[in-house]
Amino acid sequence: MAIWIVALLVGAFALAYIQARALLWLSGLAGWLAVGTASGLVGPTATLVLAIALLPIVMVALVPLRRGLLSRPLLTVFRRIMPRMSATEQAAIDAGTVWWDAELFGGAPRWQRLLETRPPKLTLEEQRFLDEETEQLCDLSSDWESTAVWQDLPPAAWAYARDKGFLGMIVPREYGGLGFSAYAQSQVIQKLSTRCSAAAVSVMVPNSLGPAELLVHYGTEAQKRHYLPRLARGDEIPCFALTSPYAGSDAASITDTGIVCRGIWQGRETLGFRISWNKRYITLAPIATVLGLAFRVQDPEGLLGGKADVGITCALIPRDHPGVRIGRRHWPLNAVFQNGPTSGDDVFVPMDMVIGGQDQVGNGWRMLMECLAAGRAISLPSSNVGMAKLAANSVSAYCAFRRQFNTPIGQFEGAQEPMARMAGHVYAMDATRRLAAAALDIGEKPSVISAIAKYHVTERARIVVNDGMDLIGGKGICMGPGNFLARAYQQIPIAITVEGANIMTRTLIIFGQGAIRCHPYVLALMRSAEGGDSRAFDRALFGYFSFLLCNAARALAFATPLRLLIARPHGAARELARYYRAATRLSTALALASDVSMATLGGTLKRRETITGRLGDVLSQLFILSAVLKRYEDEGRPTADLPLVHWAAQDALARADTALRDTIDNHPSGAARFVLRLLIRPFGGRIAPPDDRADAAVAALVQAQGPARERLFAGCWTPRMAVDxxxxxxxxxxxxxxxxxxxxxxxxxxxxxxxxxxxxxxxxxxxxxxxxxxxxxxxxxxxxxxxxxxxxxxxxxQVDDFPHDFGLAEGMRQFENAARYPHPAEAAE
Structure with a gap:
């Protein structure tokens, strides 16, 4: 009898583990019952009772019966309780694509798919541009000169950037641009960021979310022919005005409004808009010659033949268009890149200025959501990796020879811990940047991955720069041309704030969008319920239950020594096998915790930001770990890099494990806490972060000349005494x-x-x-x-010193006598 019961439990566990179909469940249970009856283990009465108990399985297995008795009533209930999704929420959910993030969210990542993704690679032309033109632009720029002298990118650097096509890297070759890959753009921005933030920002903004990208994807052919060559040559300097004072991170709620009307434009009556707007934080606005503008269209007279509230629309308006006002400059934490407000009151804008023409009126939010992924995946990760490399490269070099107590600073154990953090984070950040760019170059528009890259790379950059300031001490806090780190320290919060504050990115975007887009059944469930499609709803609903049961069985199995049976991906490095196993286990736990949270908290999960933030952290750390493992494979498994790989992998796993443990311990649902502890952490325990030996190994590696250090800081500007x-x-x-x-x-x-x-x-x-x-x-x-x-x-x-008045009087006289450098638009003329 005991063996028969054990056979039931083992069989049920195995069927759940393989996510067996209902018919297989029915067949297995029927066979189990038949064996029990035939062997005399159960009598006729018990057989009858057990057969009746199998009726729910019969109902689920017989699809027509299931559909009529279960799915249709549940569809009615689900439609009543499911919160309706707004058009802007729907556009955000639909934007972009899912890729490796879906594998991690699904609980059973197919590592071979990741490892077979071709690694990012520069063409010969892109490599030459990086080695020559980008190096030269770095030579012409510096954080000190930009901040202390020009309060802008130096004029010679501006001229060089326009002349060499830096502002048109995203523009296709047929329109006069460089037509660079996403990875090439990322490499250029990273290198500029190791030298001068103003140079990096001034280059990355025209190649990120803005007029050029929107024109490439959505512009009419006439708009492309007119603007793209001019943008590529630097004849036009673009900006994109999205953020409003009363709709900062909530860009979908912008209050800037355009009323559809008829007006006189170039001597004839034409259809257009009367637009009033007030925007701020607009990068390049003070020097822009063409303004990309996002506004909400209202059509009270029905001139477009549709609804009155048409939706967000994007237009491209020349700076000298009547009524356009460019305000004074903002001053973002001494970063001194051009940034400022713009406004307009009742400005008539003809329909031809809408990006994509009249057909794209009302589609602006979708356009922005689809293009935002590229900006997040390239610009902010690249610039912050560059800033982190600047810090770790220079600080580790400084600590290697700077002696205190007749010993180099870097030899003290107290210094090795922060130095290891700096180097380990740089390795992981750079791996994440590369993988995000690689996704773009294979045709993905990774909305969730780009949010992961933006949030975690900028947060880790903050750790790296803060640790660097601790290590170099007084040299880091005394401003001057000899200080390589102070400006980075000042400017770190900028990247954390732009394109959505990191708090919002963590709690709303990563998990909120990922839970719906990456889940194999949730989006189908929502769409079938909204559309009233009972067949699709039935498939999605019972697929969801099967998926939940499968992950519950897998999570419990992986909490035992059975996790050692998780196969290492074919061809993957043996020395990293334990990380693949741990990542698969945590992926399964994430899938289960997400489904249990959605089931127990329902629509309120959207407001449970501590829970969604922590679940998003698990997904994020698994993606970072994936990037670290793939980087090691892509670079040919260099043994010398293993201290960095082990540190970065252990750090990501420990962070993911901590986030998962905190999710369970703080879950609002007592039932969820019980189930998740039972299935995921039945024996407690935790994954440890890198230990002291790992710190010492990384600190030693980064303070020694060699290939491992060169690979870690590859892509940095080459400092030369002749330049600085x-x-x-x-x-x-x-x-x-x-x-x-x-x-x-x-x-x-x-x-x-x-x-x-x-x-x-x-x-x-x-x-x-x-x-x-x-x-x-x-x-x-x-x-x-x-x-x-x-x-x-x-x-x-040495540290810099200045006259008692910091040379202000002499500096002002020199500034007054300096030749006024031309506005970029004037220079183009």
């Missing part, structure tokens, strides 16, 4: 191993007193080297190396 003395840190870092080798060789002579210990004051190094040379302990060439190191190390550790 800020390069002294890197020159000293490159020379330091030779100096330490000399010191190690002379250790016996130091102990016997033939020569003094290497002085901590680098200005005394030359005299020390002279004594060592006179004693015949080093050669003239070695003395030259030491002198070269001493010169550059001394420059590197």
């Amino acid at each position: 003395p800020i390069a002294a840190t890197h020159v000293a870092f490159a020379l330091y191993p030779a100096v330490t080798a000399i010191e190690q060789r002379l250790r016996p002579d130091i102990r016997t007193g033939r020569v003094a210990r290497l002085p901590q004051n680098y200005r005394e190094l030359d005299a020390w080297a002279a004594d060592a040379e006179r004693a015949g302990l080093i050669s003239a060439a070695e003395r030259g190396v030491i002198a070269d190191f001493a010169e550059h190390a001394d420059i590197a550790i």
